[in-house]
Amino acid sequence: MASSQLLRSVVGIQKAQAAFLDKDYAEAFRHWKIVADAGNPDAQNNIGLMYWLGQGVARNDALAVNFWRKTAEAGNLDGASGLSQAYYDGRGIGKDDQLALMWARKAADNGHANGQHFLGVLYSEGRAVAKDDRRAFEWWMKAAASGLADAQYAVGTAYALGKGVGKDDAKAFSWFSKAADQGYPNAQFAVGQAYSQGWGVQHDHAQAAVWWRKASEHANAQAQAALGYAYSIGNGVTQSDADAASWWLKAANQGDVSSQLNLGVAYSKGAGVSKSKADAVSWWLKAAKQGDIQAQLLVAYAYANGEGIARDHKSAEFWWLAAAKTGNVDAEASLGMLYYRGIDGQPDYKEAAKWLLKASSHGHPGVQIYLDMMKEEGLLDTKTL
Numbered sequence: 001m002a003s004s005q006l007l008r009s010v011v012g013i014q015k016a017q018a019a020f021l022d023k024d025y026a027e028a029f030r031h032w033k034i035v036a037d038a039g040n041p042d043a044q045n046n047i048g049l050m051y052w053l054g055q056g057v058a059r060n061d062a063l064a065v066n067f068w069r070k071t072a073e074a075g076n077l078d079g080a081s082g083l084s085q086a087y088y089d090g091r092g093i094g095k096d097d098q099l100a101l102m103w104a105r106k107a108a109d110n111g112h113a114n115g116q117h118f119l120g121v122l123y124s125e126g127r128a129v130a131k132d133d134r135r136a137f138e139w140w141m142k143a144a145a146s147g148l149a150d151a152q153y154a155v156g157t158a159y160a161l162g163k164g165v166g167k168d169d170a171k172a173f174s175w176f177s178k179a180a181d182q183g184y185p186n187a188q189f190a191v192g193q194a195y196s197q198g199w200g201v202q203h204d205h206a207q208a209a210v211w212w213r214k215a216s217e218h219a220n221a222q223a224q225a226a227l228g229y230a231y232s233i234g235n236g237v238t239q240s241d242a243d244a245a246s247w248w249l250k251a252a253n254q255g256d257v258s259s260q261l262n263l264g265v266a267y268s269k270g271a272g273v274s275k276s277k278a279d280a281v282s283w284w285l286k287a288a289k290q291g292d293i294q295a296q297l298l299v300a301y302a303y304a305n306g307e308g309i310a311r312d313h314k315s316a317e318f319w320w321l322a323a324a325k326t327g328n329v330d331a332e333a334s335l336g337m338l339y340y341r342g343i344d345g346q347p348d349y350k351e352a353a354k355w356l357l358k359a360s361s362h363g364h365p366g367v368q369i370y371l372d373m374m375k376e377e378g379l380l381d382t383k384t385l
Contacts, residue, residue, distance in 0.1 A: 012032075012043075013031075013035055013040070015031045016043070019031060024056075025050065025057075027056070028050075028055075029047070029050050029056035030056075032047050033047055036067070041070075041076045044067045044068075044071050045068065045071055045076065045078040048065070048066075048067035048068040048079070048082055051063045052082070052086075060092075061086070061093075062092040065083065068080075068082035068083045068086065069083055077106070077107045077115060078112070078114075080103045080107040080115060081112055081115040083103045084100045084102075084103035084104040084107065084115065084118055085100075085118065087103065088118070088121075088127070097122070097127045097128035098128050100127070101119075103115075104118045104119040104122060108139060111142075113142075113146040114148065116139045116140070116146075117139070117140060117143040117150050117151040117154065119139045120135075120140040120143070120154060121136070123136035124154075133158070133164030135164075136154075136158075136164055137158045137165050140154040140158065141155055144178075149179040149187065150179075152178045152179035152184070152187070153175070153176065153184055153187045153190070156171075156173070156174075156176035156178075156179065156190060157172070157190075159171040160172035160176075169199045169200030170201075171200070172190075172194070172199070172200055173199065176190040177191055180211065183214075185214075185215045185223070186215070188211050188214045188218070188220070189212065189222050189226070192207075192209070192211035192215065192223060192226060196226070204236075205235045205236030206237075208230070208235075209227060209230050209236035209237045212224075212226045213227055216247060216250070221254040221256040222256070224247045224254075224256070224259065225251040225258050228244045228245070228247035229244070231243040231244035232244035232271075241271040241272030242272040242273075243272070244266070244272055245263060245266045245271065245272035245273045246272070249263060252283060255286075255290070257291075258287075258292075260283045260287035260292070261283070261284065261287045261292055261298075263283045264279075264283035264298065265280070266280075267279040268280035268308075276308075277302070277307050278308045278309065280308055281298075281299060281307070281309045282308075285299055293323045293326055293328055293331075296319045296323040297323050297330060299315075299319045300318075300319035300323070300334065303316035304338065313338065314343060316338060317335070317338060320334050321335065324355065324358075330364070332356075332359035333366060333367050335351070336352050336354075336356030336358075336359055336370060337352075337356075338352075340356070352370070353374060353379070353381070356370050356371050356374070
């Protein structure tokens with residue numbers, strides 16, 4: 001009877017693995033579930049992971065935690081590592097850094113790579129333990145030596161930043177490459193950056209583009225932005241405005257600010273896309289709302305001049321103020337000129353003088369003529385500013 005059940009489990013596991021490799025996640029889940037319900041801890045962990053990721057089944061964090069808890073409490077290290085992640089994220093269970101630490105340490109102390117990596121994360125962030133970059137690095141190294149891509153990327157980042165270990169671009173590149181070779185998108189982007197900047201490896205813009213493309217195909221927004229820029233200037237690839245706009249669009253739709261700005265510029269010029277001032281302003285607005293100063297300036301100008309959007313001096317004022325508060329001299333000058341000319345026909349000479357003087361003190365060459373006019377007209381009273 002026992003041998004018959006074991007055989008069914010083995011066959012079920014094989015069918016689940018085959019379905020998973022074929023990316024038929026629903027079929028993989030069905031087979032794993034049968035084996036899991038028979039008490040197999042590996043299958044239970046896999047079911048937990050599929051619930052966690054929403055692979056082959058609707059995402060259900062609480063059920064993922066239930067499966068991981070069963071196995072973790074029975075001493076299974078995969079379950080302990082998964083449970084640690086759940087407590088850390090507060091998904092499917094209340095957020096609890098102390099319990100995240102406890103389960104991560106149980107897994108890590110028994111040589112479990114994911115547990116070691118996660119324990120490193122907790123030390124790096126100082127959650128439930130005193131922040132300790134050196135100990136974080138040591139745990140990441142243990143996991144990286146086991147071939148875990150997350151940990152290899154973490155080690156590469158530590159070497160790149162000199163956190164917990166001496167800064168070493170060559171070693172950073174080596175560890176990024178190990179993770180990148182396993183298809184880890186963030187590491188692929190980092191390898192591209194290294195080739196682009198000559199960090200730990202000889203400059204090679206063509207290789208930078210190769211690695212950015214690999215990461216881009218895994219939907220890494222930073223890589224898509226970088227690849228778009230490479231196409232826009234023909235750096236490591238054949239120059240193509242259309243390809244630049246295509247990659248920027250992918251990144252912009254993921255919220256990448258630089259791509260939203262650049263895509264707006266592409267629309268404003270008709271570079272690789274049909275020229276459209278309205279589309280340009282639409283993308284600049286998205287970037288402006290994320291705090292991009294150049295986008296804020298462009299949106300303000302568009303509102304002030306009615307280009308791609310209805311003329312609206314109050315909206316122009318809003319965006320120039322947002323940029324001016326960061327000390328941007330062009331925004332200061334534009335605000336001063338706007339207040340001098342007047343919003344809805346109502347000049348505000350006190351505000352005009354304030355911003356024009358700020359811009360002048362910051363070296364803007366175009367405001368002196370306005371200050372001179374205000375002085376001649378008796379409108380420049382610095383005592384009231």
